[in-house]
Amino acid sequence: MKKPIIATASLAGCFGCHMSFLDIDERILDLVELVHWGKSPINDIKTFEQDCDIALIEGGCCNDEHIHTLRDFRKHCRILVAVGECAIMGGLPAMRNNIPIQECLEEAYLNSPSTAQANPEQILPNDAELPALLDKVYPCHEIVKMDYFLPGCPPRADLIYGALTALVTGQEAKLPYEVIKFD
Amino acid sequence: MSEHIAAISDIAAKYDNDPNRLLDILIDVQAQERCVTDDVTRQLAQQVGLSWADIHQTVSFYHFLSETPRGEYTIYLNNGPVAIMQGYEEVAAAFSEAAGCSIDSVTEDGRIGLFVTADIGMGDQEIAALINRVVFTCLTPEKARALVKDMQEGLSVQDMARKHREYGDGNNSLPAIHSMVRNNIQKAGPVCLGPYEVGVALRKCATQSPEDILSQIKASKLRGRGGAGFPTAMKWEFCAKAQGPERCVVANADEGEPGTFKDRVLLTERAELLFEGMAICAYAVGATTGSLYLRGEYTYLREYLEQVLEQMRADNLLGKDIAGKAGFDFDIRVQLGAGSYVCGEESALLESAEGKRGEPRNRPPFPAQSGYRAMPTVIDNVETLASAAQIIDKGADWFSNMGTEESTGTKVLSISGDCDRPGIYEVEFGITIGELLDMAGARDPQAVQVGGPSGHCLNADARDTMISFEGCSSAGAIIIIGKQHDLLAIIDNFMEFFTDESCGSCGPCRSGTWMLRNTLRRIRQGQGTREDLTSMRQLSEVMKKTTKCGLGHTAPHPILNTMDNFPHLYEALIPEQSDIRVFDLEASIKAANAAVGRTSASKETREKEEEQL
Numbered sequence: 001m002k003k004p005i006i007a008t009a010s011l012a013g014c015f016g017c018h019m020s021f022l023d024i025d026e027r028i029l030d031l032v033e034l035v036h037w038g039k040s041p042i043n044d045i046k047t048f049e050q051d052c053d054i055a056l057i058e059g060g061c062c063n064d065e066h067i068h069t070l071r072d073f074r075k076h077c078r079i080l081v082a083v084g085e086c087a088i089m090g091g092l093p094a095m096r097n098n099i100p101i102q103e104c105l106e107e108a109y110l111n112s113p114s115t116a117q118a119n120p121e122q123i124l125p126n127d128a129e130l131p132a133l134l135d136k137v138y139p140c141h142e143i144v145k146m147d148y149f150l151p152g153c154p155p156r157a158d159l160i161y162g163a164l165t166a167l168v169t170g171q172e173a174k175l176p177y178e179v180i181k182f183d
Numbered sequence: 184m185s186e187h188i189a190a191i192s193d194i195a196a197k198y199d200n201d202p203n204r205l206l207d208i209l210i211d212v213q214a215q216e217r218c219v220t221d222d223v224t225r226q227l228a229q230q231v232g233l234s235w236a237d238i239h240q241t242v243s244f245y246h247f248l249s250e251t252p253r254g255e256y257t258i259y260l261n262n263g264p265v266a267i268m269q270g271y272e273e274v275a276a277a278f279s280e281a282a283g284c285s286i287d288s289v290t291e292d293g294r295i296g297l298f299v300t301a302d303i304g305m306g307d308q309e310i311a312a313l314i315n316r317v318v319f320t321c322l323t324p325e326k327a328r329a330l331v332k333d334m335q336e337g338l339s340v341q342d343m344a345r346k347h348r349e350y351g352d353g354n355n356s357l358p359a360i361h362s363m364v365r366n367n368i369q370k371a372g373p374v375c376l377g378p379y380e381v382g383v384a385l386r387k388c389a390t391q392s393p394e395d396i397l398s399q400i401k402a403s404k405l406r407g408r409g410g411a412g413f414p415t416a417m418k419w420e421f422c423a424k425a426q427g428p429e430r431c432v433v434a435n436a437d438e439g440e441p442g443t444f445k446d447r448v449l450l451t452e453r454a455e456l457l458f459e460g461m462a463i464c465a466y467a468v469g470a471t472t473g474s475l476y477l478r479g480e481y482t483y484l485r486e487y488l489e490q491v492l493e494q495m496r497a498d499n500l501l502g503k504d505i506a507g508k509a510g511f512d513f514d515i516r517v518q519l520g521a522g523s524y525v526c527g528e529e530s531a532l533l534e535s536a537e538g539k540r541g542e543p544r545n546r547p548p549f550p551a552q553s554g555y556r557a558m559p560t561v562i563d564n565v566e567t568l569a570s571a572a573q574i575i576d577k578g579a580d581w582f583s584n585m586g587t588e589e590s591t592g593t594k595v596l597s598i599s600g601d602c603d604r605p606g607i608y609e610v611e612f613g614i615t616i617g618e619l620l621d622m623a624g625a626r627d628p629q630a631v632q633v634g635g636p637s638g639h640c641l642n643a644d645a646r647d648t649m650i651s652f653e654g655c656s657s658a659g660a661i662i663i664i665g666k667q668h669d670l671l672a673i674i675d676n677f678m679e680f681f682t683d684e685s686c687g688s689c690g691p692c693r694s695g696t697w698m699l700r701n702t703l704r705r706i707r708q709g710q711g712t713r714e715d716l717t718s719m720r721q722l723s724e725v726m727k728k729t730t731k732c733g734l735g736h737t738a739p740h741p742i743l744n745t746m747d748n749f750p751h752l753y754e755a756l757i758p759e760q761s762d763i764r765v766f767d768l769e770a771s772i773k774a775a776n777a778a779v780g781r782t783s784a785s786k787e788t789r790e791k792e793e794e795q796l
């Protein structure tokens with residue numbers, strides 16, 4: 001059987017979910033036996049050379065590039081998995097959703113202790129090359145259909161590994177209580 | 184400033200600086216100062232011996248209390264379901280335009296504040312609003328403009344009301360009420376609105392033993408009229424048997440369920456019967472303290488109710504040795520609410536009556552074990568207590584011969600919406616929806632909302648459904664929704680209501696109401712998916728299982744009922760299945776681009792444009 005191809009992306013996340021993925025430690029060698037790696041920050045492949053079977057998405061969408069990337073993933077991948085609170089609910093970044101964008105930008109670039117002195121010209125980043133911020137931070141499932149959700153901030157390595165191998169091998173995931181317990 | 188301090192101090196002193204009367208204090212402060220500022224909160228904290236946070240959380244909880252001024256004239260226009268069906272939008276726009284301020288704000292000169300509130304119990308005479316607690320009914324855009332003119336000219340609210348519309352029928356025209364509210368009694372039944380002579384029931388009661396009274400209530404098979412239908416005698420027995428030096432009887436006149444207004448009419452026309460029922464309950468359970476929890480929206484009835492209480496005291500029907508029976512001591516005070524639906528829930532009501540924010544308590548202990556100020560307490564709906572008084576007067580058999588096997592007696596229903604004869608109908612349990620629709624002269628109904636948003640949304644197949652505890656129960660509201668309305672817009676209104684009214688204590692209710700509302704909105708905007716329908720069902724299950732009070736249990740009903748009974752409405756809105764959701768990227772980057780001062784379109788749009796070149 002052809003090995004499934006997996007891809008990953010980090011959108012509005014902190015890379016914590018990817019780090020947690022790497023916490024599968026030596027099991028990454030087993031995984032290499034099971035799958036091919038496609039586009040992912042882990043191998044620094046930046047484009048879809050071919051369509052993928054499973055993609056892990058970390059983070060929600062906070063700018064236009066995220067929307068673009070996520071839609072692209074949806075077009076090129078069979079199964080999308082939302083990994084972690086940010087992808088599922090917006091997570092920490094979504095805390096800005098109740099604050100008008102103008103205030104957010106002023107706080108970040110003009111008024112915060114680290115920028116108040118350092119930005120004498122009072123510039124809000126506006127280069128055309130920069131991604132445009134969205135009015136709110138959106139969870140992935142509001143932008144495209146997501147097939148699975150792995151909760152946690154970040155989800156434990158065992159959860160990510162268990163879910164991924166289940167998807168790859170087509171067997172039911174074995175997820176003991178400890179793996180989906182958060183306190 | 185020092186005048187203000189003295190004025191606040193006087194208000195608190197009027198209530199003996201008692202923290203249990205905090206709600207009364209805050210209501211009076213709000214009426215006088217038009218807000219409860221942070222300074223006042225600090226002053227009161229010292230004076231009544233509570234923390235700043237205690238008072239702050241109470242002020243922020245109730246709709247009719249505010250930290251910022253709400254204007255010399257405060258308009259609370261209700262956006263209940265019947266109002267939105269009958270032209271709320273136009274009236275709101277007229278008020279807003281004429282006053283020159285948007286909804287939720289105050290005019291620059293501080294004169295007029297325009298706010299929205301949930302259903303105010305006038306579903307039979309919409310569009311209705313409260314202006315400084317005076318009720319205005321049957322508003323139209325022209326009338327709204329005229330009222331604004333009156334306010335600009337500085338007329339008193341009472342004069343405005345008199346100019347606007349004549350006094351209502353029955354007791355509404357008594358000097359103590361002087362209100363334009365109409366009773367609209369379309370059908371008076373034999374129990375709550377039947378023939379009645381003040382004092383007869385209570386005098387009969389006083390000649391018997393408490394056990395006799397309990398056994399008559401039991402034999403009548405009376406069940407609670409406030410929604411849950413709990414056997415009344417059983418509740419009274421629990422309370423009678425509970426340990427405690429004193430006991431309490433509370434009448435629940437919060438009537439917050441949108442579309443319900445039957446207690447309004449009972450309070451107006453049958454106050455004595457209610458108070459007698461409370462005294463009879465007090466006699467049966469051995470209570471000495473009584474309280475009528477009157478929703479803030481019905482403040483216009485307070486003076487009248489106080490007068491009735493005073494008269495009953497004078498007639499020895501309240502107070503000491505009632506009806507000549509040595510040791511039968513019981514009195515009632517009126518506790519006002521300040522705008523909160525969840526305060527109708529019995530344990531939240533107790534919290535509120537104790538001056539706190541109305542957050543439901545953990546149960547057990549149940550109110551019958553430990554209720555108002557830890558006293559074993561019976562809380563019953565107004566109609567339940569009024570029925571109990573008639574049972575003691577006219578007999579358990581008389582009562583249980585009416586209605587059905589499990590639902591004896593009559594039910595007072597408030598019918599509103601698309602019908603020729605909105606108003607109050609006291610009917611025997613077992614009546615069918617079809618009969619009710621005919622009686623009220625329903626006009627081309629598409630749906631009937633029985634029991635308000637927390638109840639049942641029925642479709643045209645439901646004509647044979649019976650109103651009863653074993654069939655379809657209703658705390659009183661029947662809202663007829665005609666075919667011309669967008670039913671899901673009304674369901675949206677219900678979900679907005681629950682989102683606003685959730686006390687926030689349980690996560691699944693606080694967030695769940697919000698998530699259900701937002702998902703429904705997404706579907707209504709044509710951006711829904713089939714998974715949304717499944718996930719709304721799943722979320723509803725979670726809410727039912729994991730929330731503390733009935734609000735969280737029933738808040739999913741509007742959505743579940745319409746998904747079951749009107750599936751085609753959802754089907755029609757869900758677009759062809761696509762994995763890419765509808766999302767307006769350009770609209771969502773507008774604000775940020777404006778903030779940083781650039782105009783470029785999103786990367787995706789730019790790429791598309793380049794491709795086209």
Ligand SMILES: Cc1cc2nc3c(=O)[nH]c(=O)nc-3n(C[C@H](O)[C@H](O)[C@H](O)COP(=O)(O)O)c2cc1C
Pocket residue numbers: 406407408409410411412413415435436437438439440524525526527528529530562563564565567568732733734
């Ligand atoms: C959110 C919520 C609101 C309620 N509002 C009212 C109300 O306005 N009036 C009322 O009588 N019961 C209301 N109830 C029901 C009360 O908790 C309680 O069951 C009732 O007052 C008991 O009286 P009964 O046995 O006479 O029905 C409400 C319950 C919930 C959960």
Ligand code: SF4
Pocket residue numbers: 012013014015016017018058059083084085086087091092152153154155
């Ligand atoms: S879920 Fe937690 S770990 Fe994962 S990206 Fe978000 S913040 Fe980081």
Ligand code: SF4
Pocket residue numbers: 525542543684685686687688689690692693730731732733734735736
């Ligand atoms: S269910 Fe809702 S309203 Fe009831 S206690 Fe919980 S949060 Fe408050």
